[in-house]
Amino acid sequence: MSRRLATRLLWLVLVLCVPVPFFLVETGQAPAAALLQMLSVVLLLIATEGGEGAVSLIAAILAAQAVFAMIVLGLIATATMRITERLAGPRGLTAVLVLATILAVAAFFLPVYRTPFRAGGLHSTLIEAFE
Numbered sequence: 001m002s003r004r005l006a007t008r009l010l011w012l013v014l015v016l017c018v019p020v021p022f023f024l025v026e027t028g029q030a031p032a033a034a035l036l037q038m039l040s041v042v043l044l045l046i047a048t049e050g051g052e053g054a055v056s057l058i059a060a061i062l063a064a065q066a067v068f069a070m071i072v073l074g075l076i077a078t079a080t081m082r083i084t085e086r087l088a089g090p091r092g093l094t095a096v097l098v099l100a101t102i103l104a105v106a107a108f109f110l111p112v113y114r115t116p117f118r119a120g121g122l123h124s125t126l127i128e129a130f131e
Contacts, residue, residue, distance in 0.1 A: 010080060015033050020072075024062060026116035029112075031126070034129050042058055111125050
């Protein structure tokens with residue numbers, strides 16, 4: 001596996017699993033991918049109902065937060081890859097894959113997300129964050 005592919009894989013896991021803060025009516029912590037999911041629902045609402053009122057502002061705020069989070073997570077993935085390669089040498093790719101796996105498994109089982117829009121409760125796991 002190449003360094004670029006491993007970096008992109010780590011970035012994808014970070015986007016899907018790492019809780020990032022968001023501010024929209026309420027504050028919370030959700031994966032950047034969940035912000036993109038909320039954005040897609042708002043964009044569908046704009047497409048069917050029109051963009052008058054606060055819905056356009058909500059879409060802009062969600063888009064800005066999601067893009068900012070994905071850029072920051074990309075920088076973190078690149079820095080993690082470089083540091084791991086310097087510390088572990090050729091085993092750096094394996095270390096990054098192990099780290100990505102640990103992050104993904106932890107996200108599925110630990111309630112690390114704070115989702116105020118979820119009816120089932122405030123804290124949730126990865127699957128519940130996308131409900």
